[in-house]
Amino acid sequence: MNSRKRTRLKLKKSLPLLLMALPGLAYLVINNYIPMAGIVIAFKKMDYAKGVFGSDWVGFDNFKFLFSTPDAWIMTRNTLLYNLAFIVIGTICALVVALCMNEIKERFFAKYFQGAFLLPNLISMVVVSYIVFAFLNTDTGLLNRTVLPALGVSEINFYSQPQAWPLILLIVYLWKNTGYASVIYLAGIASIDPTLYEAARIDGAGKWDQIRFITLPQLKSIIIILTLLSVGRIMFSDFGLFYQVPMNSGPLYSTTQTIDTYVYRGLMQLGNIGMSSAAGLYQSIVGFVLVLTANYLVKKISPENAMF
Amino acid sequence: MKNLYSKGEKAFATGSGILLAVLAVASLLPFLLIFMASITSEESLIFNGYSFTPKAFSLDAYHYMLAQSQVVLRAYGVSIFVSVVGTGASLILVSTLAYPLSRPDFPFRRVLTFVVVFTLLFNGGVVPSYIMWTRVFRLKNTIWALIVPNYLMSGFSVLLVKNYFEKAIPRDLIEAAQIDGASEFAIFFKIMLPLSVPVLATVGMLTALVYWNDWINGLYYINDPSLYGIQQLLIRILDNIQFLKSGAAGMALGNVVVDLPSAAVRMALAVIGILPILLIFPLLQRYFIKGMVIGAVKG
Numbered sequence: 108m109n110s111r112k113r114t115r116l117k118l119k120k121s122l123p124l125l126l127m128a129l130p131g132l133a134y135l136v137i138n139n140y141i142p143m144a145g146i147v148i149a150f151k152k153m154d155y156a157k158g159v160f161g162s163d164w165v166g167f168d169n170f171k172f173l174f175s176t177p178d179a180w181i182m183t184r185n186t187l188l189y190n191l192a193f194i195v196i197g198t199i200c201a202l203v204v205a206l207c208m209n210e211i212k213e214r215f216f217a218k219y220f221q222g223a224f225l226l227p228n229l230i231s232m233v234v235v236s237y238i239v240f241a242f243l244n245t246d247t248g249l250l251n252r253t254v255l256p257a258l259g260v261s262e263i264n265f266y267s268q269p270q271a272w273p274l275i276l277l278i279v280y281l282w283k284n285t286g287y288a289s290v291i292y293l294a295g296i297a298s299i300d301p302t303l304y305e306a307a308r309i310d311g312a313g314k315w316d317q318i319r320f321i322t323l324p325q326l327k328s329i330i331i332i333l334t335l336l337s338v339g340r341i342m343f344s345d346f347g348l349f350y351q352v353p354m355n356s357g358p359l360y361s362t363t364q365t366i367d368t369y370v371y372r373g374l375m376q377l378g379n380i381g382m383s384s385a386a387g388l389y390q391s392i393v394g395f396v397l398v399l400t401a402n403y404l405v406k407k408i409s410p411e412n413a414m415f
Numbered sequence: 416m417k418n419l420y421s422k423g424e425k426a427f428a429t430g431s432g433i434l435l436a437v438l439a440v441a442s443l444l445p446f447l448l449i450f451m452a453s454i455t456s457e458e459s460l461i462f463n464g465y466s467f468t469p470k471a472f473s474l475d476a477y478h479y480m481l482a483q484s485q486v487v488l489r490a491y492g493v494s495i496f497v498s499v500v501g502t503g504a505s506l507i508l509v510s511t512l513a514y515p516l517s518r519p520d521f522p523f524r525r526v527l528t529f530v531v532v533f534t535l536l537f538n539g540g541v542v543p544s545y546i547m548w549t550r551v552f553r554l555k556n557t558i559w560a561l562i563v564p565n566y567l568m569s570g571f572s573v574l575l576v577k578n579y580f581e582k583a584i585p586r587d588l589i590e591a592a593q594i595d596g597a598s599e600f601a602i603f604f605k606i607m608l609p610l611s612v613p614v615l616a617t618v619g620m621l622t623a624l625v626y627w628n629d630w631i632n633g634l635y636y637i638n639d640p641s642l643y644g645i646q647q648l649l650i651r652i653l654d655n656i657q658f659l660k661s662g663a664a665g666m667a668l669g670n671v672v673v674d675l676p677s678a679a680v681r682m683a684l685a686v687i688g689i690l691p692i693l694l695i696f697p698l699l700q701r702y703f704i705k706g707m708v709i710g711a712v713k714g
Contacts, residue, residue, distance in 0.1 A: 121522055123599035124515035128527060131512025134568050138544070139534040145543020159546060204438070207431035216432070222700055223439035226446070229696060229703075230689050231628035233646045237653065237685040238445045241452055241465045247678050249448060252464025282442065287707060294708045314427040346631060354653070370541050375635065380542060387540030395537045415532045 149388040153380040169385035178369060182386070186365040189273070189349075190341045193280050194334060200281055201288035202330075206318060208289060209296045224286025232347025239279060239352050267358040276363070279352055280345075288333070295329045296322060328409050339401035342366060342394040366390045446689075453477070453683035457676040465682070476679035480687070486648070487687065493558070494644040498626040501562045505622045506615055508568045509576055514603050516573070517580035518589075528577075535570045545635060560636035561644060566625055572618045579614040580607060617706035620699060627691070645688050652684055 151162040211217045243265040344365035353363045373383030406413040452465040456473035515521050554560040592602050630646035
């Protein structure tokens with residue numbers, strides 16, 4: 108059998124599999140790959156009459172405009188600083204919760220605690236924004252009507268106080284995500300060889316020594332991997348957290364604007380397609396480089412956890 | 416055995432239990448606040464604000480919503496339709512793509528797997544995809560805008576199911592079926608799918624949750640109120656009551672504001688929005704946790 112014939116036979120045999128893959132691939136092409144070609148919009152002056160590919164090229168003008176505004180700096184700073192705080196403080200909180208969860212041997216309590224910590228993760232940011240509103244609004248909010256008066260502090264209009272939001276958003280983030288992150292660390296702790304602890308006990312190691320010298324070192328690779336994966340996504344933010352939770356309040360933009368909210372506002376509220384697409388492409392490219400770097404590092408540390 | 420657990424260890428275990436109990440209560444208090452707020456009388460809300468310990472209870476908010484039930488029920492219907500159809504279609508697309516990619520003898524396996532992985536690494540951003548869905552596919556203000564963009568298939572789900580096909584289902588089974596002359600479609604439907612119920616259930620549940628909680632597709636593509644899902648209805652009402660209270664419209668429509676127990680209704684709606692999750696989650700907690708662990712560590 109010559110090689111061409113063999114190739115044909117192989118193709119014919121794999122035709123049903125190819126057909127099966129087709130609908131899914133078609134969706135990926137439409138939903139993911141065609142918009143990738145659409146990044147040319149960032150280098151054009153978008154004119155709907157001429158279409159995406161017929162509009163005039165303007166080179167890097169959109170980027171020049173974008174980076175000459177203070178917005179570019181503010182949204183980059185906010186995105187990076189929030190993510191940094193989320194990664195560091197979020198990891199520490201999740202580790203503490205996981206370490207404590209590991210001590211709970213009663214199944215009823217373990218299940219109840221875990222359920223309580225996971226529930227906030229399952230509700231939408233819209234409902235979260237209602238809850239935050241119930242705490243913070245000036246007319247009926249719990250803080251303004253009950254807590255602050257009890258402390259003798261006068262009313263605070265949180266929705267026009269930008270300096271309050273880094274803390275508010277951090278608390279909301281931790282409330283919503285710590286349970287989820289701790290589940291993963293708990294699974295990591297559960298897979299540590301118990302004989303390590305027995306040996307340590309015989310040597311007289313107390314609980315803190317066991318955590319310091321066994322648990323944390325054993326979790327090191329999973330901590331590093333999850334951290335690197337988050338670093339790879341450091342240019343991206345949870346749109347709902349930064350748009351819906353502050354209720355899209357204009358006075359708060361200096362501390363709530365991230366790249367994702369800027370892209371949305373540019374496109375849907377200001378109709379500034381050039382700036383919006385330039386910001387989107389800036390985010391995608393830097394994000395892409397960071398993901399590749401993170402994956403490269405993960406591969407060095409633990410190849411089986413690398414994405415590719 | 417007596418000395419196996421030292422005093423320090425016991426103290427640590429007790430301390431952990433106390434800390435977690437406090438945190439668990441703190442984690443649930445916000446839910447309690449909106450629930451209590453929804454059953455507080457409007458006068459009490461106006462005088463004392465939202466509180467864990469209302470002075471006067473009232474079910475007015477729920478009565479009001481019962482009177483307005485067609486709006487809420489319609490939004491519920493939209494959300495259920497979107498979640499069911501979206502999840503079903505997603506499972507079909509994900510599993511039919513994952514199966515060929517899981518077969519070592521499939522010649523395009525490597526390149527097509529890369530096609531899937533690359534979507535996780537790079538995206539064209541919101542602007543081109545918004546223009547495509549609205550200008551080319553004309554999805555704006557159709558129910559499909561809530562289902563098709565973004566969520567119908569995620570590369571993560573494909574890789575998850577592909578991994579399961581590879582690791583949990585013995586190769587011999589497929590080879591035996593091939594020797595018996597079974598077609599690829601028969602192998603897929605009669606062997607692969609029935610044996611992958613656990614992973615499909617996990618992926619399906621997480622997808623359904625994404626659809627139920629989504630409001631971003633609605634934000635971009637829907638401004639026709641008859642197509643609002645429950646999340647969009649919530650957004651609209653949060654904005655709308657504010658509008659009535661702050662703007663000029665508030666003065667013109669002053670009476671309406673008084674008639675509508677707005678502060679309580681708002682929270683009652685939030686309660687209704689999370690009710691399905693509160694009811695279903697305890698039953699499925701185990702599967703959620705399983706899905707989270709696999710999803711996070713191995714994409």
